[in-house]
Amino acid sequence: MGTSALKRKYIIFSAPSGSGKTTIVREMMKRGFPLEFSVSATSRTPRGNEKDGVDYHFLSLEEFNKKIKNNEFIEWEEVYAGVKYGTPKSELDRIFSEGKLPIFDLDVVGGINLKKLLGKNALAVFIQVSNIDVLKDRLINRATDSEESIQKRLDKAEYEMSFASQFDVIIINNKLEDAYEETFQTLTNFING
Incomplete structure (x- = not known):
């Protein structure tokens, strides 16, 4: 294809x-x-064997909020108080650049x-x-x-x-x-x- x-x-x-x-x-x-999975970002800490950049992009709440302010997410939501998940625009650009x-x-x-x-x-x-x-x-x-x-x-x-x-x-x-x-x-x- x-x-x-x-x-x-x-x-x-x-x-x-x-x-x-x-x-x-x-x-x-x-x-x-x-197809390639888009790796979401989250402000929560890794669980078990989760790896940064593979399962999620793990960010501090401060880093996450900075990226929101800089309009770096296509979408994001606060799932629990202080725990946010989002789709980084850079992740989509990476996938498209790989065809x-x-x-x-x-x-x-x-x-x-x-x-x-x-x-x-x-x-x-x-x-x-x-x-x-x-x-x-x-x-x-x-x-x-x-x-x-x-x-x-x-x-x-x-x-x-x-x-x-x-x-x-x-x-x-x-x-x-x-x-x-x-x-x-x-x-x-x-x-x-």
Whole structure:
């Protein structure tokens, strides 16, 4: 897929936890789409094995506020008191200069907000399962979360699924191969359109 003719287009993926979003995005990258994850900036401290510049660009609150003042973010929000997340413009310039398209892996509200900002230059894709029971089975089979944590994720997923209609495309991931094909066609049409 030639990248020289690429216009400045953006791809946004949002989904409830356990919907298979990351798996689908990685498959699209394997299939040769010129995509690269946009690395967000945050004012929170790294967790676990998170690396600066890979998982996030970690900034002090002071540095983050300075970048806001200098208009260096395409968008930003204060998710919790004193904890801000944003998309640095420099990150998008870097991705475009490599002949790739930025892909955003965002929560539902962030995805909708970014779509509003970028308009028709962005494709907002919502990945979901057909119903909450499928999600519950996946989260239980993952065996990485406590029962309480699973219930919290399911409650959040129901809330997030209520926003699906605000996205350009909803892809139902009940069968991974079908979701791959639908995503492949959707991205092909958007990038070449």
